[in-house]
Amino acid sequence: MTTPTAERDEPAASAPLISVRDLTVSYHVARTGATLTAVEGVNLDVHEGEFVTVLGPSGCGKTTVMNVVAGLVAPTSGEVLVDGRPVTGPGPDRAVVFQDYALLPWRTVFDNVKFGLEMQKHLKGDGWRDRVQEAIELVGLSGFENSYPKELSGGMQQRVGLARAIVAEPRILLMDEPLGAVDALTREVMRDEIEKLIAATGKTVLFITHSIEEAILLGDRIVVFKSHPGAIKEVIETKLARPRSERSVQSDPRFLELRDHLWDALQAEATEAAVAGGS
Amino acid sequence: MSVLFATGGPRVARGGLAGWLAGLSTGGRAAVIAVEVFVVLLLWQLIVGYWGIINPVFFPPPLAIAQGFAEIVANGSLAANAAVSAQAWLTGFTIAVIVGIPVGLLMGASLPVDKVVGPIAWTIYATPAIAYQPLAKAWFGFGIGPVIFLVVISALFPIMLNIAAGMRTTSPSLLRAARVYGGSQLDLYRRVFLPSTVPFLFAGLRQAVVLATIGMVVAELSGSSSGMGALIIRAANTYQTDQAFAAIGVVVCWSVGMTGLVTLIERRVAPWTRKARR
Numbered sequence: 001m002t003t004p005t006a007e008r009d010e011p012a013a014s015a016p017l018i019s020v021r022d023l024t025v026s027y028h029v030a031r032t033g034a035t036l037t038a039v040e041g042v043n044l045d046v047h048e049g050e051f052v053t054v055l056g057p058s059g060c061g062k063t064t065v066m067n068v069v070a071g072l073v074a075p076t077s078g079e080v081l082v083d084g085r086p087v088t089g090p091g092p093d094r095a096v097v098f099q100d101y102a103l104l105p106w107r108t109v110f111d112n113v114k115f116g117l118e119m120q121k122h123l124k125g126d127g128w129r130d131r132v133q134e135a136i137e138l139v140g141l142s143g144f145e146n147s148y149p150k151e152l153s154g155g156m157q158q159r160v161g162l163a164r165a166i167v168a169e170p171r172i173l174l175m176d177e178p179l180g181a182v183d184a185l186t187r188e189v190m191r192d193e194i195e196k197l198i199a200a201t202g203k204t205v206l207f208i209t210h211s212i213e214e215a216i217l218l219g220d221r222i223v224v225f226k227s228h229p230g231a232i233k234e235v236i237e238t239k240l241a242r243p244r245s246e247r248s249v250q251s252d253p254r255f256l257e258l259r260d261h262l263w264d265a266l267q268a269e270a271t272e273a274a275v276a277g278g279s
Numbered sequence: 280m281s282v283l284f285a286t287g288g289p290r291v292a293r294g295g296l297a298g299w300l301a302g303l304s305t306g307g308r309a310a311v312i313a314v315e316v317f318v319v320l321l322l323w324q325l326i327v328g329y330w331g332i333i334n335p336v337f338f339p340p341p342l343a344i345a346q347g348f349a350e351i352v353a354n355g356s357l358a359a360n361a362a363v364s365a366q367a368w369l370t371g372f373t374i375a376v377i378v379g380i381p382v383g384l385l386m387g388a389s390l391p392v393d394k395v396v397g398p399i400a401w402t403i404y405a406t407p408a409i410a411y412q413p414l415a416k417a418w419f420g421f422g423i424g425p426v427i428f429l430v431v432i433s434a435l436f437p438i439m440l441n442i443a444a445g446m447r448t449t450s451p452s453l454l455r456a457a458r459v460y461g462g463s464q465l466d467l468y469r470r471v472f473l474p475s476t477v478p479f480l481f482a483g484l485r486q487a488v489v490l491a492t493i494g495m496v497v498a499e500l501s502g503s504s505s506g507m508g509a510l511i512i513r514a515a516n517t518y519q520t521d522q523a524f525a526a527i528g529v530v531v532c533w534s535v536g537m538t539g540l541v542t543l544i545e546r547r548v549a550p551w552t553r554k555a556r557r
Binding site (some may be wrong): 164 | 458459461
């Protein structure tokens with residue numbers, strides 16, 4: 001049931017949209033003078049329209065990989081190609097949804113969603129107003145255009161984050177534990193909504209999560225990370241039919257099989273991490 | 280004691296005086312405060328004015344202060360001195376704002392500037408304004424000059440240092456978001472750093488109002504022939520303590536009023552901070 005490497009049989013020999021090649025990122029820690037390797041030798045191809053979930057223990061470097069793809073962190077060695085071109089910085093083809101929402105507290109919902117377009121200088125003419133409004137409707141926040149972020153629940157704030165990401169129509173959505181700070185009930189509802197939203201828009205998604213269920217429910221493929229140093233442990237195809245929903249999938253034998261496998265993989269990883277951390 | 284216990288145990292419902300106070304509307308709460316003030320003033324009046332337990336020369340009763348207020352209004356000394364003080368205060372505060380905001384922004388934006396200006400600013404800020412008063416007389420003579428100087432030096436640093444702190448504590452996650460969406464360096468400053476510094480600016484302004492008023496009175500207390508501080512010291516020296524208290528009351532009203540004005544402006548300019556405070 002598992003494919004040991006990142007390679008997979010593509011029906012067509014199309015070039016991957018995101019190509020992470022032998023990526024290593026290390027940081028220099030000023031305080032101790034040591035060099036910390038966040039990720040080492042990561043190879044991953046993501047094809048157009050694919051939903052890839054990234055699963056791993058804390059500190060395994062999965063966010064670092066996403067930051068390199070986003071253009072926020074430069075690789076120490078190796079490279080990331082998006083649509084065949086090396087990533088040298090952020091670009092309008094990629095948008096990020098952050099775990100802590102990262103909404104501007106002094107802006108209303110409408111103005112926060114507008115922010116994505118504004119930074120890319122897309123505010124000429126009148127069309128942008130409709131695009132902002134459409135994005136707000138798409139995430140189900142109609143009527144809250146003039147609310148400030150702190151007047152909204154965590155789930156609603158993340159909907160704003162999602163609308164801000166999709167309004168600029170990027171090809172790639174990078175989601176860094178977007179539901180990590182949301183309460184359990186809202187998380188289940190929003191998983192289903194994200195699944196529907198992505199299916200409708202056909203975006204390519206890299207989705208980081210701590211949750212095994214989330215990784216299975218949303219992903220076409222699941223990339224499992226290990227830590228010390230951060231690297232890919234294995235890549236699994238979920239092979240579950242879409243559309244999926246929380247309730248339909250959870251009784252599927254394939255889901256249970258995947259969950260057991262991922263549990264074992266992560267538990268071994270967490271134990272190792274605890275031992276390494278304690279030594 | 281019953282008030283203390285009312286909010287204590289888990290089984291005790293919120294009752295008694297505490298519960299009653301908590302349940303009051305805004306108007307009701309204002310009425311309670313008004314009654315409180317009235318009771319205090321009444322007791323004060325009785326103890327000093329009626330029973331004469333304290334010598335009224337040292338601690339004049341409320342009605343005498345009201346009379347003193349009427350006197351300084353009638354003989355024109357309040358208007359004349361208040362005008363001088365207001366002029367010095369407003370001039371000094373304006374200078375502090377004009378200098379403090381850009382320097383604070385520079386300190387927040389540039390580490391070298393912060394390293395050079397920061398220690399000097401903190402040193403001056405940490406020194407009581409009264410210590411500069413004799414020097415101010417030597418430098419600026421006996422007119423309005425030393426008063427303006429002390430207002431500036433009192434108001435400048437809370438504004439400057441709060442703004443610098445505001446810039447530096449701008450959320451890294453907001454900056455990252457702005458960069459992800461393609462924001463330029465200028466965008467980061469205009470759209471992220473500046474707006475997130477606004478609440479710090481107003482916090483600094485509120486502190487500056489109070490400190491500027493203290494600086495003003497301190498400067499006027501000695502060697503000045505006019506201003507509210509001069510009025511207070513002259514009245515006290517001639518045993519007209521009722522007039523002195525009336526003048527102090529006016530200064531308090533100015534300080535509280537200007538702080539309120541700053542808060543009012545903040546609510547207009549930065550409505551998103553409104554719920555954060557309460």
